[in-house]
Amino acid sequence: xxxxxxxxxxxxxxxxxxxxxxxxxxxxxxxxxxxxxxxxxxxxxxxxxxxxxxxxxxxxxxxxxxxxxxxxxxxxxxxxxxxxxxxxxxxxxxxxxxxxxxxxxxxxxxxxxxxxxxxxxxxxxxxxxxxxxxxxxxxxxxxxxxxxxxxxxxxxxxxxxxxxxxxxxxxxxxxxxxxxxxxxxxxxxxxxxxxxxxxxxxxxxxxxxxxxxxxxxxxxxxxxxxxxxxxxxxxxxxxxxxxxxxxxxxxxxxxxxxxxxxxxxxxxxxxxxxxxxxxxxxxxxxxxxxxxxxxxxxxxxxxxxxxxxxxxxxxxxxxxxxxxxxxxxxxxxxxxxxxxxxxxxxxxxxxxxxxxxxxxxxxxxxxxxxxxxxxxxxxxxxxxxxxxxxxxxxxxxxxxxxxxxxxxxxxxxxxxxxxxxxxxxxxxxxxxxx
Ligand code: IMP
Numbered sequence: 001x002x003x004x005x006x007x008x009x010x011x012x013x014x015x016x017x018x019x020x021x022x023x024x025x026x027x028x029x030x031x032x033x034x035x036x037x038x039x040x041x042x043x044x045x046x047x048x049x050x051x052x053x054x055x056x057x058x059x060x061x062x063x064x065x066x067x068x069x070x071x072x073x074x075x076x077x078x079x080x081x082x083x084x085x086x087x088x089x090x091x092x093x094x095x096x097x098x099x100x101x102x103x104x105x106x107x108x109x110x111x112x113x114x115x116x117x118x119x120x121x122x123x124x125x126x127x128x129x130x131x132x133x134x135x136x137x138x139x140x141x142x143x144x145x146x147x148x149x150x151x152x153x154x155x156x157x158x159x160x161x162x163x164x165x166x167x168x169x170x171x172x173x174x175x176x177x178x179x180x181x182x183x184x185x186x187x188x189x190x191x192x193x194x195x196x197x198x199x200x201x202x203x204x205x206x207x208x209x210x211x212x213x214x215x216x217x218x219x220x221x222x223x224x225x226x227x228x229x230x231x232x233x234x235x236x237x238x239x240x241x242x243x244x245x246x247x248x249x250x251x252x253x254x255x256x257x258x259x260x261x262x263x264x265x266x267x268x269x270x271x272x273x274x275x276x277x278x279x280x281x282x283x284x285x286x287x288x289x290x291x292x293x294x295x296x297x298x299x300x301x302x303x304x305x306x307x308x309x310x311x312x313x314x315x316x317x318x319x320x321x322x323x324x325x326x327x328x329x330x331x332x333x334x335x336x337x338x339x340x341x342x343x344x345x346x347x348x349x350x351x352x353x354x355x356x357x358x359x360x361x362x363x364x365x366x367x368x369x370x371x372x373x374x375x376x377x378x379x380x381x382x383x384x385x386x387x388x389x390x391x392x393x394x395x396x397x398x399x400x401x402x403x404x405x406x407x408x409x410x411x412x413x414x415x416x417x418x419x420x421x422x423x424x425x426x427x428x429x430x431x432x433x434x
Pocket of ligand 1: 015016017044129134135136137227244
């Protein structure tokens with residue numbers, strides 16, 4: 001018989017930037033541990049507490065809460081100097097890092113990976129992916145090709161020298177020293193220096209799968225924080241315009257080293273509209289002045305790269321797909337306040353491809369790029385939602401919008417974001433009520 005586990009997974013259901021940082025921050029108030037399980041410093045999770053804005057790239061969003069154990073699990077690809085920088089930035093803001101554990105199995109982003117990322121993007125010319133240029137693709141590729149290093153390798157300096165020499169010799173046969181951009185000694189020093197700084201700050205490198213399983217087995221509340229979104233998943237996203245990790249709920253098992261039955265609850269985060277950074281098809285994209293209105297009001301600019309995000313209406317075809325891939329058990333809806341003031345809202349209810357109706361999200365990008373969205377128009381609301389703490393006080397049309405989403409996805413909404421700050425939130429049901 002299964003024990004009851006206190007675990008929640010928070011997943012992005014669109015192309016990332018759904019506002020997961022804020023939802024995780026809220027849920028982590030009552031969590032014992034927060035675990036990042038995928039992606040790297042390509043992610044940008046914004047948490048606003050009082051007058052301070054924190055932007056997390058590699059650190060779990062629970063880090064602002066002192067009592068929480070923060071874990072960077074195996075599935076996260078780690079740029080160690082970038083992590084040190086992120087921690088030092090937080091320290092400048094008066095946040096001292098406590099209880100941070102990193103998997104000894106996590107792959108490294110080495111200094112040449114961001115260079116290769118930029119170099120490959122340049123060479124792709126018309127087929128650019130629009131990456132964040134943080135080296136994520138090249139670093140995961142090297143790891144899968146078995147030409148990389150794991151954090152644990154740094155703990156034994158002799159072994160590290162042997163491995164880095166082997167890898168560098170191999171890489172130099174394929175790439176010129178110039179395109180690698182760094183000499184072996186520089187790579188070695190950058191990693192050793194970073195790991196020593198982390199150790200001085202009390203960061204613990206360990207078998208995080210053991211730690212996470214022990215926490216879950218002892219009944220602790222463990223929150224798993226996804227980076228990016230379902231449609232950026234390496235398998236289930238809009239390939240090749242995706243990131244290189246598993247962004248979906250299934251990624252938790254691989255990334256954190258837990259069995260599927262240890263996942264109790266999966267919350268899908270849906271932004272009240274859609275956005276996308278980088279290239280790739282986007283059927284519900286808005287091309288008129290409404291996009292500008294939403295972009296400005298919702299501050300839709302990349303956290304990592306500051307690129308303006310493309311903006312679109314809510315796409316129910318894509319969301320039904322995300323529900324299926326992740327089996328969401330509930331929904332958190334964010335940035336509803338951004339839609340206030342729009343007279344009419346549109347939602348995509350289906351696609352038309354070569355005259356035929358499609359209601360499943362297509363796997364072929366060639367099909368998706370030619371899908372025409374079928375829109376349904378619904379009335380918007382004028383009222384400002386800031387300060388509303390009770391769902392029954394929302395404008396009638398906002399409630400109708402929410403009910404439509406619940407019905408389409410056959411999933412209940414548990415949390416509603418009504419503004420950027422921590423307190424701009426309606427908790428319909430306590431997420432830890434499992
Ligand atoms: P990469 O992850 O840097 O390789 O970028 C691949 C694609 O994923 C690009 O379209 C990026 O804009 C997108 N991407 C990566 N991380 C994020 C994120 O945190 N939010 C939104 N898009 C992202």
